[in-house]
Amino acid sequence: LEVSNKPEKEDNKLNWGNEDQKIILQVENLSKTYFQGKIPVHALRCACITVRKGELLAIMGPSGSGKSTLLALIGTLEKATDGKIILDGTDLTSVPEKLLPRVRREKIGFIFQHYNLIPTLSALENVELSMRFSRVPKKERGGRARKLLEELGLGDRLSHKPSELSGGEQQRVSIARALANKPAVILADEPTGEVDSKTRDSIVRVFKELSEKGQTILVVTHDPEVAKECSRVLRITDGVIKD
Numbered sequence: 724l725e726v727s728n729k730p731e732k733e734d735n736k737l738n739w740g741n742e743d744q745k746i747i748l749q750v751e752n753l754s755k756t757y758f759q760g761k762i763p764v765h766a767l768r769c770a771c772i773t774v775r776k777g778e779l780l781a782i783m784g785p786s787g788s789g790k791s792t793l794l795a796l797i798g799t800l801e802k803a804t805d806g807k808i809i810l811d812g813t814d815l816t817s818v819p820e821k822l823l824p825r826v827r828r829e830k831i832g833f834i835f836q837h838y839n840l841i842p843t844l845s846a847l848e849n850v851e852l853s854m855r856f857s858r859v860p861k862k863e864r865g866g867r868a869r870k871l872l873e874e875l876g877l878g879d880r881l882s883h884k885p886s887e888l889s890g891g892e893q894q895r896v897s898i899a900r901a902l903a904n905k906p907a908v909i910l911a912d913e914p915t916g917e918v919d920s921k922t923r924d925s926i927v928r929v930f931k932e933l934s935e936k937g938q939t940i941l942v943v944t945h946d947p948e949v950a951k952e953c954s955r956v957l958r959i960t961d962g963v964i965k966d
């Protein structure tokens with residue numbers, strides 16, 4: 724599978740020279756407090772995480788422990804209460820609001836439990852659409868979408884709508900979509916939550932293959948079978964990380 728392997732800027736102070744050891748994501752003292760009415764909920768407390776390029780990192784913890792919050796913060800879908808997130812040399816917590824959609828598009832790939840594909844579009848169109856504002860040149864997008872889907876074993880499903888695909892196939896479309904813009908990191912929130920064990924295994928295999936090629940992936944999971952295939956497991960309880 725084709726993944727982002729573009730050389731990083733020389734001035735990236737997190738680049739220690741060895742490509743394999745390069746830190747791609749640094750989370751520093753990250754906290755998030757939501758308010759449920761007047762009651763503060765400390766969903767994440769002072770989290771520190773260092774992730775190297777090509778890691779397949781499992782995030783585990785009980786329901787309500789802050790796993791989705793952590794991904795939403797890294798994905799810039801939620802704003803941190805405190806702390807820093809440095810992704811691929813960019814401090815996400817200091818990016819102006821109006822530039823966030825672009826940074827998100829260019830640096831982050833999302834995979835959700837419920838796939839979140841657009842039901843009226845084909846598999847190919849779903850992947851192409853994710854490149855509509857992308858730096859991938861317009862004339863290359865169709866070919867790139869097709870190639871990604873073919874590599875994920877969906878070459879004969881290009882014109883199928885999501886409703887015509889199995890859960891596992893829909894999830895592979897969403898993986899192709901996440902990869903389309905060559906993101907620095909893929910954030911997957913319980914991506915195997917809705918599929919049978921055989922499909923789960925094939926999704927995990929795809930993740931492993933991608934990570935071996937240098938794609939960094941963070942995957943929230945409840946499934947020990949998924950976690951044991953990951954390069955590292957991070958555990959969260961009550962918003963506190965213990966790794």
Ligand code: ADP
Pocket residue numbers: 757758759764765766784785786787788789790791792793
């Ligand atoms: P997990 O993904 O581990 O199940 P979450 O990150 O979704 O946990 O939630 C962590 C805590 O933050 C929970 O107590 C949850 O109720 C709370 N929470 C999550 N999102 C919001 C929100 N948008 N507003 C208020 N509270 C929230």
Ligand code: MG
Pocket residue numbers: 790791792
């Ligand atoms: Mg969650």
